[in-house]
Amino acid sequence: MNTIGDKLANHKMEIFIGNLLRAGVIISASVVFFGGIIYIFRHGFALANYRVFQRVPVDLCSVSGIMKSVFFFRGRGFIQLGLLLLIATPIARVAFSIFAFARQRDTLYVIITLIVLIVLIYSLLSR
Amino acid sequence: MSILIFTILIWFGSIIAGFLGSLTGLGGGIVIIPLLTIVFGVDIRYAIGASLVSVIATSSGAAAAYVKEGFSNIRIGMFLEIATTVGALAGAFLALRLATPVIAVIFGFVLMHSAFVSSRPRDESLCSSKPGRLATILKMNNVYPTAQGLKSYNVCSIPLGFGFMFVAGIVSGLLGIGSGAIKVLAMDQAMRLPFKVSTATSNFMIGVTAAASAGIYLNKGYIDPGLTMPVMLGVLLGSSIGARQLFEAKTQKLRTVFSVVIFVLAIEMLYSGFKGGILK
Numbered sequence: 001m002n003t004i005g006d007k008l009a010n011h012k013m014e015i016f017i018g019n020l021l022r023a024g025v026i027i028s029a030s031v032v033f034f035g036g037i038i039y040i041f042r043h044g045f046a047l048a049n050y051r052v053f054q055r056v057p058v059d060l061c062s063v064s065g066i067m068k069s070v071f072f073f074r075g076r077g078f079i080q081l082g083l084l085l086l087i088a089t090p091i092a093r094v095a096f097s098i099f100a101f102a103r104q105r106d107t108l109y110v111i112i113t114l115i116v117l118i119v120l121i122y123s124l125l126s127r
Numbered sequence: 128m129s130i131l132i133f134t135i136l137i138w139f140g141s142i143i144a145g146f147l148g149s150l151t152g153l154g155g156g157i158v159i160i161p162l163l164t165i166v167f168g169v170d171i172r173y174a175i176g177a178s179l180v181s182v183i184a185t186s187s188g189a190a191a192a193y194v195k196e197g198f199s200n201i202r203i204g205m206f207l208e209i210a211t212t213v214g215a216l217a218g219a220f221l222a223l224r225l226a227t228p229v230i231a232v233i234f235g236f237v238l239m240h241s242a243f244v245s246s247r248p249r250d251e252s253l254c255s256s257k258p259g260r261l262a263t264i265l266k267m268n269n270v271y272p273t274a275q276g277l278k279s280y281n282v283c284s285i286p287l288g289f290g291f292m293f294v295a296g297i298v299s300g301l302l303g304i305g306s307g308a309i310k311v312l313a314m315d316q317a318m319r320l321p322f323k324v325s326t327a328t329s330n331f332m333i334g335v336t337a338a339a340s341a342g343i344y345l346n347k348g349y350i351d352p353g354l355t356m357p358v359m360l361g362v363l364l365g366s367s368i369g370a371r372q373l374f375e376a377k378t379q380k381l382r383t384v385f386s387v388v389i390f391v392l393a394i395e396m397l398y399s400g401f402k403g404g405i406l407k
């Protein structure tokens with residue numbers, strides 16, 4: 001795995017993953033911004049209250065609830081969708097790294113990366 | 128305050144926090160949480176949720192630039208992410224159980240540590256011993272580009288670094304920050320990596336670590352869309368401006384000023400935490 005060709009392929013993969021991350025951030029920021037505009041238009045003159053902690057409504061906390069809010073074109077639904085895309089971005093990076101290590105036939109690192117991926121998915125789906 | 132005005136103010140504050148965070152390399156979270164809680168009176172749990180999301184944004188946004196330079200060591204990063212992601216899960220579950228004044232006090236101490244670390248010059252002492260068995264098995268020894276061409280480096284004390292990273296993960300999950308200061312410390316002091324490698328690898332890890340606890344925070348209703356929207360957009364904008372300035376600005380002076388600011392914020396957080404219930 002130490003040949004120049006492998007190193008080059010490795011670096012190409014890294015650059016691809018780097019660009020993937022940047023694209024993920026740009027897309028998610030755009031969705032958040034879009035949702036923010038809707039939210040401000042509808043609720044801009046209501047009072048802001050973050051002094052007292054109340055959990056965010058349940059339909060903005062889960063993947064299925066967020067999808068439903070987006071379907072009803074709610075601004076906050078779009079914001080949460082953007083944030084969900086953002087959280088998914090590093091997870092996608094880890095997932096892609098598994099392919100990169102598999103292509104280099106690096107079983108040890110395929111396993112290491114799988115462990116990280118499982119922890120991440122557990123966090124996102126835990127109730 | 129109306130939501131419109133509140134959103135605009137938070138957005139401006141977050142731009143400044145992101146700018147300072149990227150200029151000094153400490154990350155936006157370390158400024159944004161005291162800003163939200165002390166200046167805007169936001170409950171620390173909302174602040175943690177919003178900060179965590181912006182940490183993912185800045186780390187992922189900067190990754191492309193770091194990767195192109197060829198400093199980040201993907202294998203070291205991925206191996207240590209086992210420690211940071213498991214730590215982040217533990218930290219997030221801990222945050223659900225701790226009273227908010229306790230979280231504020233812990234935040235105050237972590238802030239002080241960051242102020243201390245950033246005020247001192249980093250001292251580069253590379254791992255000079257022969258490649259160890261563990262580092263060889265894990266294929267961590269690598270090369271990095273310098274002015275004199277590619278230079279190779281070894282990795283020291285991997286178990287110690289792994290332990291530090293577990294702590295960094297807990298802190299990140301508990302407080303909603305990237306805890307880059309602890310990550311860099313683990314890689315500089317324990318594993319003795321070249322600066323540029325540890326900085327780039329730390330950035331690589333911060334987004335993945337934050338994503339591990341962000342899922343929990345989202346599910347538990349800590350990530351409020353109305354608050355997180357201006358914070359994330361502001362920090363992202365501020366940090367990309369900061370990254371561009373990095374090559375020109377006199378960072379050392381700014382670093383000192385920033386340390387003082389962080390120290391004052393730390394005192395405030397400790398005070399509000401103790402007043403808020405620990406002493407009662």
